[in-house]
Amino acid sequence: MKSTFIIYRYDPEVDTQCRYQEYSLETAPTDKILDCLNRIRWEQDPTLAYRFSCAHGICGSDAMVINGRIELACQKLIRDFRTANNFVIEPLPLFNVVKDLIVDMNPFFEKHRHIRPYLINDTDAPERERLQEADNQQFIEPALRCILCASCTAACPISRANPDYFGPAALLRSFRYLFDSRDAATGSRLAQIDSSDGVWGCKTMWWCTDVCPKGIPVTKCLGQIKRLVKEKEKDRT
Amino acid sequence: MNHQYDVVIVGSGLAGLRAAIELGEDTRTAIISKVFATRSHSGAAQGGIGAALGNEEEDHWKWHMFDTVKGSDYLGDQDAIEILTRDAPRTIFELEHMGVPFNRTDDGKIAQRAFGGHTSNFGKAAIKRACYAADRTGRVILDTLWEKCLQRGIDFFNEYQIMNLTVRDGQCCGVTAYELATGELHHFHSKSVLLATGGAGKIYRTSSNAFASTGDGMAIAFRAGAALEDMEFVQFHPTGIYKLGILISEAVRGEGGILRNNEGERFMERYAPTIKDLAPRDMVSRCILREIQSGKGIEGKDYVFLDLTHLGKDLIASKLGEISGFARTYAGVDVNKEPIPVQPTCHYMMGGIATDTDSRVKIDDQNQTIAGLYAAGECACVSVHGANRLGCNSLLDVLVFGRRAGRSMRRYIHTIGLPSLAGDDPTAETAEQIAKLMNSTGKERSNIIRTEMQAIMMDNVSVFRHKDALRKVMDKLSLLKERCQNISIQDKGRCFNRDLLDAMEITYMLDLAEAITLGALNRVESRGAHFREDYPDRDDQNWLVHSLFRYAGQEPPQFLTKPVTITDFEPKERKY
Numbered sequence: 001m002k003s004t005f006i007i008y009r010y011d012p013e014v015d016t017q018c019r020y021q022e023y024s025l026e027t028a029p030t031d032k033i034l035d036c037l038n039r040i041r042w043e044q045d046p047t048l049a050y051r052f053s054c055a056h057g058i059c060g061s062d063a064m065v066i067n068g069r070i071e072l073a074c075q076k077l078i079r080d081f082r083t084a085n086n087f088v089i090e091p092l093p094l095f096n097v098v099k100d101l102i103v104d105m106n107p108f109f110e111k112h113r114h115i116r117p118y119l120i121n122d123t124d125a126p127e128r129e130r131l132q133e134a135d136n137q138q139f140i141e142p143a144l145r146c147i148l149c150a151s152c153t154a155a156c157p158i159s160r161a162n163p164d165y166f167g168p169a170a171l172l173r174s175f176r177y178l179f180d181s182r183d184a185a186t187g188s189r190l191a192q193i194d195s196s197d198g199v200w201g202c203k204t205m206w207w208c209t210d211v212c213p214k215g216i217p218v219t220k221c222l223g224q225i226k227r228l229v230k231e232k233e234k235d236r237t
Numbered sequence: 238m239n240h241q242y243d244v245v246i247v248g249s250g251l252a253g254l255r256a257a258i259e260l261g262e263d264t265r266t267a268i269i270s271k272v273f274a275t276r277s278h279s280g281a282a283q284g285g286i287g288a289a290l291g292n293e294e295e296d297h298w299k300w301h302m303f304d305t306v307k308g309s310d311y312l313g314d315q316d317a318i319e320i321l322t323r324d325a326p327r328t329i330f331e332l333e334h335m336g337v338p339f340n341r342t343d344d345g346k347i348a349q350r351a352f353g354g355h356t357s358n359f360g361k362a363a364i365k366r367a368c369y370a371a372d373r374t375g376r377v378i379l380d381t382l383w384e385k386c387l388q389r390g391i392d393f394f395n396e397y398q399i400m401n402l403t404v405r406d407g408q409c410c411g412v413t414a415y416e417l418a419t420g421e422l423h424h425f426h427s428k429s430v431l432l433a434t435g436g437a438g439k440i441y442r443t444s445s446n447a448f449a450s451t452g453d454g455m456a457i458a459f460r461a462g463a464a465l466e467d468m469e470f471v472q473f474h475p476t477g478i479y480k481l482g483i484l485i486s487e488a489v490r491g492e493g494g495i496l497r498n499n500e501g502e503r504f505m506e507r508y509a510p511t512i513k514d515l516a517p518r519d520m521v522s523r524c525i526l527r528e529i530q531s532g533k534g535i536e537g538k539d540y541v542f543l544d545l546t547h548l549g550k551d552l553i554a555s556k557l558g559e560i561s562g563f564a565r566t567y568a569g570v571d572v573n574k575e576p577i578p579v580q581p582t583c584h585y586m587m588g589g590i591a592t593d594t595d596s597r598v599k600i601d602d603q604n605q606t607i608a609g610l611y612a613a614g615e616c617a618c619v620s621v622h623g624a625n626r627l628g629c630n631s632l633l634d635v636l637v638f639g640r641r642a643g644r645s646m647r648r649y650i651h652t653i654g655l656p657s658l659a660g661d662d663p664t665a666e667t668a669e670q671i672a673k674l675m676n677s678t679g680k681e682r683s684n685i686i687r688t689e690m691q692a693i694m695m696d697n698v699s700v701f702r703h704k705d706a707l708r709k710v711m712d713k714l715s716l717l718k719e720r721c722q723n724i725s726i727q728d729k730g731r732c733f734n735r736d737l738l739d740a741m742e743i744t745y746m747l748d749l750a751e752a753i754t755l756g757a758l759n760r761v762e763s764r765g766a767h768f769r770e771d772y773p774d775r776d777d778q779n780w781l782v783h784s785l786f787r788y789a790g791q792e793p794p795q796f797l798t799k800p801v802t803i804t805d806f807e808p809k810e811r812k813y
Contacts, residue, residue: 013730030567042684046736047728051276054447056483056563058376059276075566098418099732105273117384119336128290129333131345137338138555144338144370144377145558148275180338215562 029079060147152208252614252639253433259643282375284488285367288325309623420731441583456745469756477582542576596642624765679723
């Protein structure tokens, strides 16, 4: 089957503004969109730039906009689209484009770093493992599926409106540590995100949940954080 | 641009990150990686990490050691395997203390499950030894260690491609790297360098490996004088998704999944009566292909079924969520209702840069080293995996030996000052290489050469091998190497020039493919993952030795051997 790919192009060394370039390619229903991009690059245009690595949805490199929706290029097959012969491919929104489909993810990872994404527990560790209830581990399990592809944050309308908002991905990582029974920094973690740039920035619009390629209920996890903030407030009064 | 550090680590997978943590806050450490750190291929490890914790049933490190030795088909060095398995429980507890979210038992301990080739009491029955976090164990460890490094403030240079090692008077004192976003060359001047660059599975057509797994570190070290070891031992994981090679974890069989042929028969019962589907990977891969050869592939094609329909929705959802998604997305299969079509896929390099147990890189069979140069993880060969790696021993390897690399570099850097580079420009050689490539008017394209290499390696140097085919492959590879001289780069830009990267990667892979094939040709026996149709038996008399390869430019590598270290377990027939 012949498919057409209309791809967003921008080369900072040449272009003053972005443009769209059309490629056509013989495709099979089981081809991944990433396979198609690779073939365009190998067979037609070696200058096309995009990120990729594992090619099966675990490294998180290749989130992009395919026919108007944020997807992982390696996790979507030709057959997954109703308009199977026409594709428009664009870089993730929200971030600055570096070249073609490659965006500058530094602001995303800056926010990630900001929420202190590591276990904080100053008590002496036992000789063997710290015990943790299986239910507690299962409670944070959805957040462990996160591959830091930035789809949720790129989709989030609040992130687009408020550049200081932590964004769903960073808050999801916050959830992962807040609810881990081995973490001892609940108070200071909550204090850090109890603001309109933090968890209250979330207006429960579900876009993050909708686009998450790993099926993580991001909005729900953020809701758990909000509930925890309220509970702790009540405890104090 | 020039940088100065005590230690430069190349590769941001688990070996590199673990080494960085071990180096401590008082060591100036840089990690450079061709991909952003969390994209490293360690994150694709699914099933688990082995350690004799005994949380689910009685276990001892010595049993783990025996299984690893036997799994290696007695080629693994037993002193190194003892270090690996003895240090395993400590390694797991340390990960847990750092925050790794392992699945738990009902009493709150780290949960464990069965895995291929892991047994109790020296081979009596399968044992639960693999610690896991669902089927995304590598990913959660990668995230945890990366975040630990963020906390430590370690300097990451993401999307920097290593180009050359700087070696002066037998001492490694830095690396030259190419910044993908700008095309700028950087020199990292350091007292010590760790290569933790992972595997080279992209040498083969069907592979579970990431696009980044092109063996850059192995090839660069090889060219700089390091010896490669046991390269002919390439692991084909039995259960890649048909045609795609995407990994379906051994954890599926650890949790009770069953391989079936076109008659619905559980054929592994015939080949490995004691542990059946949990036999080691080399054996299961061969058995699958034997079934296919005897006409028992599904619909007469070259795949079999991996059946988990009897495991139950709850178990699948809580412990095998990731692979259920892969089967649904890529094979259109609902694992609760239908079996997954699978076939062997290139998965892991047992061979790599020859190192001692303190991760120092060796140059020959006399244990001479390149001062300051270290290697750990899949790119290295200690050797703990010998002729065949057991499942869930690779995460253990990268963490145990990544830590040891960090520890020995830490000792080393206190004994020397920053080596002098005496006024020369260490990036000059690399700049020349790049200019030559960029200005080449040759007619060859790297992707065509790569496709040809992947096809001949897959068809002739994978699970089954034969002298006649291997000879032809050697000739073909040398032709492909020649054709590489005529690759031209069509992308003339400096920003994310993937065309240039492809052209470099193919030369790395060809050097390694040549070592793999030469080893496969010279080793006239069958052992572990190396199976010669024309020499189907193991030959301990002549071949209980490691293969060593030394770089010889356009010529095929020089081939040497060195003895295997045997301490506790004398070689025996390998039956399961």
